[in-house]
Amino acid sequence: MKVKELVKKLKNIDPEMELIIQKYSEDNDEYSPLSGINTNTIYIPDTSYNGDVFDSRRGVPDANMSEQEWEEIKTRKCCIVLYPMN
Numbered sequence: 001m002k003v004k005e006l007v008k009k010l011k012n013i014d015p016e017m018e019l020i021i022q023k024y025s026e027d028n029d030e031y032s033p034l035s036g037i038n039t040n041t042i043y044i045p046d047t048s049y050n051g052d053v054f055d056s057r058r059g060v061p062d063a064n065m066s067e068q069e070w071e072e073i074k075t076r077k078c079c080i081v082l083y084p085m086n
Contacts (some may be wrong), residue, residue: 001034009037010080018043018079020053032084043079053081 020043038055045051056078060070 001036006034006037013039013080017077020051020079020081022053022081022083032086035083035085038081038083039078041079041081042073042076043081044073044076053079 017039020041040056041053042056043051043053054073056074060067065073
């Protein structure tokens with residue numbers, strides 16, 4: 001993805017949204033071009049440097065949790081996830 005493409009995708013996004021980068025944890029010496037962004041994700045940190053994301057458009061079965069847990073998570077603000085090609 002080129003910078004102009006990323007800027008276009010982010011143009012109408014709330015500038016206060018948190019950015020999360022999807023990582024490939026197998027090998028820290030490999031890099032990948034940016035493939036896209038998802039603005040419908042909710043980030044739940046496990047630690048100060050790592051966590052899980054859930055697509056806010058999906059339902060309870062996809063989230064693998066109870067209805068009550070899912071409703072609680074959906075009250076959190078969405079973030080932007082930048083994801084690599086692989």
